[in-house]
Amino acid sequence: MPTLAEVLARATREGELYGVLPDGRLECYACGHRCPLPDGAVGVCKVRVNEGGRLRVPWGYVGGVQCDPIEKKPFFHAYPGARAYSFGMLGCDLHCGYCQNWVTSQTLRDPAAVAPPIRTTPADLVRDALRLEARVMVSTYNEPLITSEWAVAIFKEAKAAGLITGYVSNGNGTPEVLEYLRPWVDLFKVDLKSFDDRRYRELGGRLAPILDTIRRLHAMGFWVEIVTLLVPGFNDSRDEITRLTSFIAGVSPDIPWHVTAFHGDYKMLGPDNTTADMLLSAADIGRTNGLRHVYAGNLPGQVGGLEDTRCASCGELLVARYGYHIRDYRLTAEGRCPSCAAAVPGRWGAGFEGQIASRPFRTRIQNSGLLKNSGLLKSEFRILK
């Protein structure tokens, strides 16, 4: 009986995001770790490996797939109400103690994290997305940067079918991976988890590559939204939120910033849950520092107007929300304020096409028995990492 690691090792092909160092090791540049890999070595993410001088990377499966409202990603300035067909693979380059997707992200690192891979193809995923009337396809649930070759294969088919594409990422990128993604990815959400390098090192990363990625994403023309999960005692000091929001405003005051409420998850069960007042205080700092579109998330109905989009020029209500639900939509067909005609930053459709579902739901891929047919049922491999 194979181990999960052995099963995943078979679901690979040669990657494109690597080079050869002068000493013969491979350098992977799919993420900011830039792992130097001697023959046989596996990267920090546990899913990319140097096999005989070639980098093998994940291919041909998903670890999870679901149809979400685009507001769940969250994108608030991109096609409100659209269905986002969301898929992920397995593994991550970080190991955040509060990860809400730890079952898929920490596979091969944490013996308790077991998500059976579901074999599929880009064509199958795109066909399923179209059948469900999704407008957007998003790579999420694990860290998409580390599985970028597979995401691009899917997005090439998605774009040919007229779909919008997006990444939900921790932002630990490199210039090379961003150039690789630029033709195929439209929307990019970055988790800016802290503005303290020591905190990032606790999570397994560094602050500098994330800040560099945010600057580059904006300069390269991706549509960027940023999320900060506000964790009491971890990243919520007034000083840290001031520096964090000043940085975003310095890149562009038009970048939407979502400050969202923490609740205990995975290994971080100690801190209290974030209250609405804490979110409102952080949001206030963000606005004071010049951010024009600040949202408070994860506490629907408890944060005043901070779920809504307003015109930054005249204050007119543009999109009213409750959680993921769009209650009103008032932008013009050109993406302008109906009151003062100011252009609203974002990616807008010609009109609001309604919201078919404001809740996530499972897809045909998950329900179709592909998992059973794949030979990768959970009971069919040993959980050894």
Ligand code: SF4
């Ligand atoms: S994706 Fe990141 S963690 Fe994984 S091998 Fe490449 S550089 Fe290392």
